[in-house]
Amino acid sequence: MNVDLDGEIKISIGTLKIISKHVAKGFRNAWKYISKYVKKVRNKMGFRIIKVGRIKNTGSKEKGRWGILYSTTRKGKRIYRSIEFHPPEHGHGYHIQCNKYSKHNGKWIRGHVVWRKTIGKGE
Known part of the structure; x- marks a missing residue:
């Protein structure tokens, strides 16, 4: 990640791939937790x-x-x-x-x- 003199942030494609990988992993983990909770609640509803x-x-x-x-x-x-x-x-x-x-x-x-x-x- 680079910052110009104008304050613009430039992110390389490699960095974007790494970020998207971690975000996707976070969503998968969050979805597992949410789906377990929804199943518990659904059985009680x-x-x-x-x-x-x-x-x-x-x-x-x-x-x-x-x-x-x-x-x-x-x-x-x-x-x-x-x-x-x-x-x-x-x-x-x-x-x-x-x-x-x-x-x-x-x-x-x-x-x-x-x-x-x-x-x-x-x-």
Whole structure:
């Protein structure tokens, strides 16, 4: 690593490789710790997060809605739900919506709306 008279720091490619190696090793070690902790917490929680991101019905041509797909057990059966953020549509404004999902032959099928909470007016 060199410092110019202007105060600019110049780092060689070799130094960058060494730094990135140590950073990656640190992330791997941190991830091992985090994943162990998450597994312990997950076993104590009553639900399991399946997907975070765009949630959509299998075979749907739309991009999907941003949200979380999770599962829980009720009366010994596993049930699937999603909590999604929806823009203004169908006569109501911005809202958070909980949908029922089922898994059939490895595909996610969206069921009906469980609840909807409007958080802002539409245009």
